[in-house]
Amino acid sequence: MEANTSPFKAVVQIILGSSSIARRTILAEMGYEFTIMTADIDEKCIRKDKPEDLVMALAEAKADAIISKLQTINHQEKDVEQTILIAADTVVVYEGVVREKPSSKEEARQYLKDYSGSHAATVGSVLVTNLKTGFRKGEWDRVEIYFHEIPDEIIEKLIEEGIVLNVAGGLIIEHPLILPFVKQVVGTTDSVMGLPKALTEKLLREAL
DSSP states (O other), X not given: OOTTSOTTTTTEEEEEOOOOHHHHHHHHHTTOOOEEOOOOOXXXXXXXSSHHHHHHHHHHXXXXXXXXXXXXXOOOOTTOOXXXXXXEEEEEEETTEEEOSOSSHHHHHHHHHHHTTSEEEEEEEEEEEETTTOOEEEXXXXXXXXXXXXXXXXXXXXXXXXXXXXSGGGXXXXXXXXXXXXXXXXXXXXXXXXXXXXXXXXXXXHHO
16 A cells, blocks of 8 residues: 555554564555554463464553553654554464464474474454544454475574574564475465554554
């Protein structure tokens, strides 16, 4: 979407409640200007049986933590009519088990070996809150990813580089090293990266 096609962007302050570089990139690609705030929460304390429930609960917790922060500072910019907060979370599901960020290089290595010649899914949430009206709505999105065999040397390069340690399930399909071994993506790459564009746009429009 072009930056000048949405009539509400000029009068709305958007806050992205995430430190994820991928989410920042996606929201910028959508044509939005925004500020970044991060939530200081212990994600390990929030547990749900279903991945869909987990990502929604984590997005809610992130949003609540950021709103608490905002209440202590004057966040409303001059000439801004409304402030919209976007929170999101993503997990990987492999053989029915939820995977978050790997806790070690060894765990990341095992995750990647598991995906080789197999498949995994990402479940991601987007939660949009209008801080003026109190409107809040969130939804989740699921993507299935199928892999060719991933050579051990590729896995080792990814581990050495370290970026896989900072993403849910060690899964980063847009990385040039892993991309050739992605067989099929049933869903959208932006959702795998952490912010499904169509869902985010839909929720933003509903919030205004």
